[in-house]
Amino acid sequence: MDDDDLHARLKAYEGCPAAVAGTGRDPVNVPMIRHWCEAMGDRNPAYTGLGAIAPPTMLQAWIMRGLGGLGGGDDPAAQATQGRAQAYDELLTLLDGAGCTAVVATDCEQEYLRPLRPGDEVAFDTVIESVSPRKTTKLGAGYFVTTRTDVRVAGTLVGTHRFRILKYAPAKRTSRPREHRPRPVVNRDNAGFWEGVRDRRFLIQRCADCDTLRFPWLPGCNACGAAEWDVVEAGGAGTVFSYVVMHHPPFPAFSPPYAVGLIELAEGVRVISDVVDVPYDKVRVGMPVELEFRTYDDELTLPVFRAREGAV
Ligand code: ZN
Numbered sequence: 001m002d003d004d005d006l007h008a009r010l011k012a013y014e015g016c017p018a019a020v021a022g023t024g025r026d027p028v029n030v031p032m033i034r035h036w037c038e039a040m041g042d043r044n045p046a047y048t049g050l051g052a053i054a055p056p057t058m059l060q061a062w063i064m065r066g067l068g069g070l071g072g073g074d075d076p077a078a079q080a081t082q083g084r085a086q087a088y089d090e091l092l093t094l095l096d097g098a099g100c101t102a103v104v105a106t107d108c109e110q111e112y113l114r115p116l117r118p119g120d121e122v123a124f125d126t127v128i129e130s131v132s133p134r135k136t137t138k139l140g141a142g143y144f145v146t147t148r149t150d151v152r153v154a155g156t157l158v159g160t161h162r163f164r165i166l167k168y169a170p171a172k173r174t175s176r177p178r179e180h181r182p183r184p185v186v187n188r189d190n191a192g193f194w195e196g197v198r199d200r201r202f203l204i205q206r207c208a209d210c211d212t213l214r215f216p217w218l219p220g221c222n223a224c225g226a227a228e229w230d231v232v233e234a235g236g237a238g239t240v241f242s243y244v245v246m247h248h249p250p251f252p253a254f255s256p257p258y259a260v261g262l263i264e265l266a267e268g269v270r271v272i273s274d275v276v277d278v279p280y281d282k283v284r285v286g287m288p289v290e291l292e293f294r295t296y297d298d299e300l301t302l303p304v305f306r307a308r309e310g311a312v
Contacts, residue, residue: 006098006134013088014129017087019149020085023123024122027121028062028117028120028121028122044222053115054116056115095142098169100169101170102142104139104165106144106164107164108163108164109162111160113159114156116159122158126148129147131143139171141168141169145164145167181253190217192217197293202233202303203234204232205230206230206232207221207223207224209228213267234291236292238263238265238305240262241270242261242285243259243260243262245259245283259278259283260272260273261274261275261289274294288307290306291305292306
């Protein structure tokens with residue numbers, strides 16, 4: 001079967017169900033909301049007390065299958081709960097048969113139509129939305145499979161959850177040429193930051209409501225929940241707040257050992273980046289550093305930090 005034949009067979013699954021009439025294992029509930037907020041460090045008052053709503057990003061938490069439903073587990077109750085459909089298994093089996101035996105989750109996109117509240121009983125259907133043509137990636141060649149889950153309460157759509165995986169044939173690891181650095185994942189939430197980097201500006205989001213600065217870029221303010229924001233440009237001064245020295249595992253384009261810094265900018269936000277032009281064993285907590293933009297190849301410029309003069 002050549003690539004075109006395979007892709008035609010894969011595309012035939014677009015629009016087929018991956019899960020039908022699934023139901024959440026538990027209604028939306030206060031204990032799960034509390035655990036989530038504790039784990040995330042989210043103290044938004046909207047998620048506690050009378051009239052509390054669930055954090056919107058918990059959407060998937062309410063529909064996750066239990067361990068009993070993984071890998072075709074034989075717990076009939078769990079199977080029924082997740083509403084699993086055969087078409088998705090068939091699609092994955094077809095890909096396995098074509099040598100695409102490895103899988104990696106690549107990204108997830110959610111939309112929220114109305115908040116979920118304790119007591120809401122969620123139901124969901126998942127459809128195989130698209131299967132990409134064969135793509136060559138650093139991991140190996142394969143196909144991106146996107147599913148869309150519609151989550152409903154009492155028949156009303158409350159949110160959608162799009163999930164994309166790459167099913168691929170692992171690339172052979174021999175005689176690999178020197179690789180480029182990985183590309184940043186640019187999405188709707190962080191595109192403005194990478195536009196700034198192109199202009200050699202390090203832009204920090206600022207909440208339009210409460211002026212709290214935030215980095216990395218997020219769609220809303222963690223302090224007050226407001227969605228509106230503008231940006232301020234970092235002055236470039238910072239200090240090493242913490243760091244690790246990477247020895248293993250080796251990644252293409254990086255030569256261990258090297259130091260990865262958690263840099264605290266003078267503005268107060270923190271960013272993970274390279275500490276450059278400093279031997280890895282000379283990086284220290286508290287070391288003053290300064291922002292610079294370094295071009296790694298034709299398509300990649302990154303903000304990095306070098307030690308201030310006299311700091312080493
Ligand atoms: Zn705010």
